[in-house]
Amino acid sequence: MTKLIFYIQPGGVLHGHLRVPGDKSISHRAIMLGSLAEGITTITGFLEGEDCLATLKAFRAMGVHIDGPKQGQVVVQGVGLRGLSAPKGPLDMGNSGTSMRLMSGILVGQAFDTVLTGDASLTRRPMRRVTDPLTLMGARIETTATGSAPLHIHGGQPLTGIDYPLPVASAQVKSCLLLAGLYAEGVTRIKEPVSTRDHTERMLEGFGYPLRRESERTIAVTGGGRLQGTVIDVPTDISSAAFFLVGASIAPGSDLLLEHVGVNPTRTGVINILRLMGANIEVLNPRLAGGEPVADLRVRYAPLRGICIPEALVPLAIDEFPALFIAAACAEGVTVLTGAEELRVKESDRIQVMADGLNALGIAAGPTSDGIVIQGGTLSGGTLASHGDHRIAMSFAIAALRASGPITIQDCANVNTSFPGFATRARDAGLTLVEQSI
Ligand code: S3P
Numbered sequence: 001m002t003k004l005i006f007y008i009q010p011g012g013v014l015h016g017h018l019r020v021p022g023d024k025s026i027s028h029r030a031i032m033l034g035s036l037a038e039g040i041t042t043i044t045g046f047l048e049g050e051d052c053l054a055t056l057k058a059f060r061a062m063g064v065h066i067d068g069p070k071q072g073q074v075v076v077q078g079v080g081l082r083g084l085s086a087p088k089g090p091l092d093m094g095n096s097g098t099s100m101r102l103m104s105g106i107l108v109g110q111a112f113d114t115v116l117t118g119d120a121s122l123t124r125r126p127m128r129r130v131t132d133p134l135t136l137m138g139a140r141i142e143t144t145a146t147g148s149a150p151l152h153i154h155g156g157q158p159l160t161g162i163d164y165p166l167p168v169a170s171a172q173v174k175s176c177l178l179l180a181g182l183y184a185e186g187v188t189r190i191k192e193p194v195s196t197r198d199h200t201e202r203m204l205e206g207f208g209y210p211l212r213r214e215s216e217r218t219i220a221v222t223g224g225g226r227l228q229g230t231v232i233d234v235p236t237d238i239s240s241a242a243f244f245l246v247g248a249s250i251a252p253g254s255d256l257l258l259e260h261v262g263v264n265p266t267r268t269g270v271i272n273i274l275r276l277m278g279a280n281i282e283v284l285n286p287r288l289a290g291g292e293p294v295a296d297l298r299v300r301y302a303p304l305r306g307i308c309i310p311e312a313l314v315p316l317a318i319d320e321f322p323a324l325f326i327a328a329a330c331a332e333g334v335t336v337l338t339g340a341e342e343l344r345v346k347e348s349d350r351i352q353v354m355a356d357g358l359n360a361l362g363i364a365a366g367p368t369s370d371g372i373v374i375q376g377g378t379l380s381g382g383t384l385a386s387h388g389d390h391r392i393a394m395s396f397a398i399a400a401l402r403a404s405g406p407i408t409i410q411d412c413a414n415v416n417t418s419f420p421g422f423a424t425r426a427r428d429a430g431l432t433l434v435e436q437s438i
Contacts (some may be wrong), residue, residue: 039229109183235262269317308331381405
C-alpha cells in the first residue's frame, strides 16, 4: 500500500478565507436517514471523505439508489425503514467508528443478517458499548472475544424499547440506540451523563420523526413511525476548521476567515476552550442551515496561556483535542486535561500518541490515565508517527507554524477519511506543506 508523508517547513502566517469540507457526523446521518426515508433526499455540502463514502457504499450494497457525490451533491432515493435488502457480502466500514456504531443500530432492525468489518484501527475499537444495549433490546450480535469487530448481526429479531442511562458520554452510542428505537416496539429512552452532539435528534425531526426531549439530557423515541425524504444543506465541519482555528491562533500575524462553519452548541467546545486560553475568535453572521446553526469564524493571532480545561467541555470538543494540545504546547504555562479517557479509544490512543509526538518536538507533555499535562514551550522540528490517525497528522502539520525546524509526518493517507484536500487548503492559507507518496 502506498504511504503518504507530509513535509512542512517551519513558520508561516495564515490569512485569507477558507471553506473546509462538509461535516462528517451530519454527512453520515444524511445518507443513513435519507436511505431509510420515503421519497427523495437531496444533500448539498456532503463530505466526500472515505468515512462517509463507506456509509454511502454500504447503503448502495443494500439496494439504495444513490446519485453522486458530485461536488458535494448527493441524491438518495429512500427505500423506507423496511426497504433495505441483504448485501452480497460483509459491509466494510473502513476507518469509521461512526459508520459502524450507527449502522449496527439500523441493521439489528432488518430481516436479514449482516457482517460489519473495518480496517486495523476500527477492528481494535470497543463495540460492546453498542452491542450490550442492543442485546438488551433483543438484538443478536456476535463480536470477537475482546468485544470488537467484525460484528455478525442476526436479522429478524424482534426489538423492544429500553430505558438506558449511557455509561459513557457518546453520541455514537446514543445515535445507535435512537436508530434501533425506530424499529423497536414501544419507547426507547436514553439518558446522557453529559450532553453530546445532537445531530441525530435534529435530523430525525427534520425527516418528520417525532422525538421527546423529556429533560435536558433525556431523549425518547417510539418505534413504528416513518421518515419523509427532505433537503439537507451540510455545514462545514468545525472539527476540520479546528486545525485552522489553532493554526491562526498560534502563528503571529495570522488573520483567517473560516466560512459557513457548523456551530451547533454541542460542537463548539473548541472555540470555548481556545477563548479561555486567550484566543481571538469572532463568531460572525450566525444563521441556520437545514436545522443546524452555522456562522463564519474570524480568527486572529493571540498569545495563549495554559488552563485547566473544564471537564464539562470535554464531550463538546472530543475530536479537537489533538489540535488543542498543539495550542497548549504553544501557550505560556501549563495546560491540564482530565476526564478525557475516551481519547484513548479513538482512531489511535490520542493521549499517548500526542504525548509521544510532543516529546519528540521538545515539549514536556505527560499522559495521565484520563488526560494529559502539557507545559508550553518552544517546538523543535522532527519526524513524527501519526499512527494512521487523520487528526494526529493534521495537528502536527499545524504545529510547524511555530516549530524551529521542518516537521515530517508519516502515515498521512487517512487524512482523506475526514478532510480530503487538506494539504491544498493548508498551502492556500499559508503553510509550506509538501506531500509525498512512497
Ligand atoms: C461522532 C461522535 C464522537 C466523535 C466521532 C463522531 C458522531 O464519537 O468522536 O468522531 O458522529 O456521533 P463518540 O460518540 O465515540 O464520542
